[in-house]
Amino acid sequence: MTATGRHRRALAGALAVSVVVFAVQVVGAVVTGSLALLADAGHVLADAGGVALALGAAVLAARPASGQRTFGWARAEILAAAVNGLALAGMGVYVFVEGVRRLLEPAAVEPGGMAVFAVAGLLGNLAGVALLYRARDASLNLRGAFLEVATDTATSAGVLAAAAVIAATGFTRADPIVSILIGLVIVPRAVRLLREAVDVLLEAAPAGVDLDRIRSHITGLDHVRGVHDLHVHAVTSGLPVLTAHVVVDDSCFHDGHAPQLLDALQACLAGHFDVEHSTFQLEPAGHADHEHRTHP
Numbered sequence: 001m002t003a004t005g006r007h008r009r010a011l012a013g014a015l016a017v018s019v020v021v022f023a024v025q026v027v028g029a030v031v032t033g034s035l036a037l038l039a040d041a042g043h044v045l046a047d048a049g050g051v052a053l054a055l056g057a058a059v060l061a062a063r064p065a066s067g068q069r070t071f072g073w074a075r076a077e078i079l080a081a082a083v084n085g086l087a088l089a090g091m092g093v094y095v096f097v098e099g100v101r102r103l104l105e106p107a108a109v110e111p112g113g114m115a116v117f118a119v120a121g122l123l124g125n126l127a128g129v130a131l132l133y134r135a136r137d138a139s140l141n142l143r144g145a146f147l148e149v150a151t152d153t154a155t156s157a158g159v160l161a162a163a164a165v166i167a168a169t170g171f172t173r174a175d176p177i178v179s180i181l182i183g184l185v186i187v188p189r190a191v192r193l194l195r196e197a198v199d200v201l202l203e204a205a206p207a208g209v210d211l212d213r214i215r216s217h218i219t220g221l222d223h224v225r226g227v228h229d230l231h232v233h234a235v236t237s238g239l240p241v242l243t244a245h246v247v248v249d250d251s252c253f254h255d256g257h258a259p260q261l262l263d264a265l266q267a268c269l270a271g272h273f274d275v276e277h278s279t280f281q282l283e284p285a286g287h288a289d290h291e292h293r294t295h296p
Contacts, residue, residue, distance in 0.1 A: 014051050018045075032111075034175055095182050106172045118160035204233065217269075221264055241279075250284050
């Protein structure tokens with residue numbers, strides 16, 4: 001089971017909370033005329049969709065591997081994270097643009113009701129944060145879901161602050177100002193989540209992985225003369241995969257030492273770099289001369 005799959009209950013609980021918060025804030029936006037409440041409701045809806053994608057992807061990722069899909073559906077989690085990032089970015093841009101429009105053309109807002117519905121949203125989002133807090137670093141998808149709910153909490157607090165300003169001063173532009181701030185909060189986090197998901201889809205080396213250090217550890221083992229075609233990527237969060245061609249002494253193929261060397265290579269990767277899934281091609285010197293080289 002993937003990291004996200006181990007926390008399906010937390011995702012399901014956060015999804016239920018998000019749906020309730022969305023419904024409450026839509027009603028509040030209609031009753032009070034608050035753009036900030038409507039923007040927050042739209043943000044919560046996008047986040048609920050993202051959590052639903054994460055939950056659905058976790059279910060798919062739990063399906064066993066097959067001859068056609070040798071890693072099963074684990075990559076579905078990253079696809080969900082990418083869609084999630086796109087949805088967040090789109091919502092952030094919409095909120096920002098609509099906030100600017102309302103800033104130029106202010107509308108009447110009822111601050112008392114706005115505050116009541118903002119408090120309801122804030123409490124609901126805090127419940128979602130509590131559900132996902134412990135699981136937030138387990139996978140990219142769970143981190144995305146946590147960031148969405150945490151951002152919802154911050155925006156609900158902003159809506160509450162806007163209601164207080166309007167009630168105290170009558171400055172109705174506080175409502176679209178908060179909407180613009182919501183947009184500015186959403187977009188950078190969405191872009192960061194999307195960039196990390198794209199890195200996985202493009203099979204970039206996982207963050208924190210130093211190929212030079214890995215190469216140094218491999219070549220430091222006895223009987224290893226060199227390494228080439230070294231590749232590291234992640235199938236999904238928490239599942240790094242490494243492949244490499246390792247040049248070894250010719251004697252390893254005659255004295256039966258190759259199996260022990262293979263064990264040492266895999267133990268080195270698992271112990272120093274937390275790479276449990278590694279594949280090595282052991283080859284004698286000169287073999288690389290007639291290979292199609294794709295990477296040094």
